[in-house]
Amino acid sequence: MGLKKRSNVKAEFSMASLTDMIFLLLIFFVLNSAVVAPNSLNLKLPGTSRSQAQIDSKTDDVTISKSGNYYLNGKRISPFNLEQSLGKKAGGSPNKMDITISPESGTAVKYVAFVMDIAMRYEINAILTQEK
Numbered sequence: 001m002g003l004k005k006r007s008n009v010k011a012e013f014s015m016a017s018l019t020d021m022i023f024l025l026l027i028f029f030v031l032n033s034a035v036v037a038p039n040s041l042n043l044k045l046p047g048t049s050r051s052q053a054q055i056d057s058k059t060d061d062v063t064i065s066k067s068g069n070y071y072l073n074g075k076r077i078s079p080f081n082l083e084q085s086l087g088k089k090a091g092g093s094p095n096k097m098d099i100t101i102s103p104e105s106g107t108a109v110k111y112v113a114f115v116m117d118i119a120m121r122y123e124i125n126a127i128l129t130q131e132k
Helices: 016-035 079-092 109-121
Strands: 060-064 070-072 075-077 098-103 125-128
Touching (some): 060 079, 060 109, 070 079, 075 079, 098 109, 109 125
Antiparallel strands (some): 060 070
């Protein structure tokens, strides 16, 4: 009798399921990378130029000391009163208000970010300058 074994072992591998898994992982990572965004401030950094910026006399100046003291046009002011004062001026002006932020050298970033946050909330144009 000529009986043959029918169970031959074949060394084949189906790639169809592997490509499906890779495609699903690709979609997963693309969607997650679009959702994750870093928490940061939208800063408009100045370009390098050799000319000095022309500052209007109506522009208010917020000076920040190293210790975190705020000065509005040379007069010391508390953070709460600074926000109220800038809010009133920005609300009463038909045009966008402009301020300059002048921190001393070595001032902590949180103090500058506080003033920039106020400017963002009241839609005030803020220019960051260096204290002389």
